[in-house]
Amino acid sequence: MLLISCPYCGVERPETEFRYGGEAHIARPADPSQLNDEEWAQFLYMRTNTRGLYAERWRHAHGCGRFFNAVRDTVSDKFVCTYKAGEPKPDLDALARASQEKDAR
């Protein structure tokens, strides 16, 4: 069973309590009416879809109900860390290097 650590509850819980929320740190345009169709489509649909570490939103749907962010490896499905909404995006390159060094040891 895949366990995910909720930064609001402070505990690890099974994946079934959570819902996936897509890529994290995508800011909604301040004034959508100023965007042309291509820019709007870019905001709505285009995602980086990284192979490797990916910052994404999750919601503790059957727990505290809160959205939070997580860094997950899309290859191994391993969660590297989770953090509260509003906290800065971690340095994914540094995290990737750290986990590579750990694996090499």
Add this chain to the structure above:
Amino acid sequence: MAEIYTPAASLAPVLRQDAVSIQKTAPLARLSFRGRAEAQAAVAGALGFALPQAPLSAATGAGKVALWLGPDEWLLLAPEAELEAFEAAVNAAVAGLAASVTDISHRQDAVLVSGPRAAWLLNAGVPIDLALPAFPVGMVTRTLCHKAEVILWRKAEDQFVLECWRSFQPYVLEHLLDAARELSTA
């Protein structure tokens, strides 16, 4: 104080075995409260005690209970007879503030799961660690029982309150009774 969840005296136990029993509980006044710090302080005034701020914790006082469900969400419990006065007091306290107070007394229903195998039986459907170090007495959480969302509150080492939406309760109980057959035939 008296326990807020009491067995429904008029109803036969759902399950009665040496190792574990399931008993429906008497009706309660239940309010769902959501709000930020200012509204939380106002509700504390109406309750007579502070809302628990530690995740997964409960607070009790003056015949009422507040269960932490999320950083801005609590389930408030009071005796059934006090529903109207309780709801009016909480609504008056948060008047003018951004907050939500909803009477959900009849949306949810609870059972008491008791006995030395209570945690074992619940773990047939609840996928979280219920060992005492991980889920101590007094801890409360929303989680799942099979596919139904439930609120689980550990009242004692061998007693839990299991609350869910009332239309889900037959589903939850059937699953628990099914798991309990493993104990009765052992």
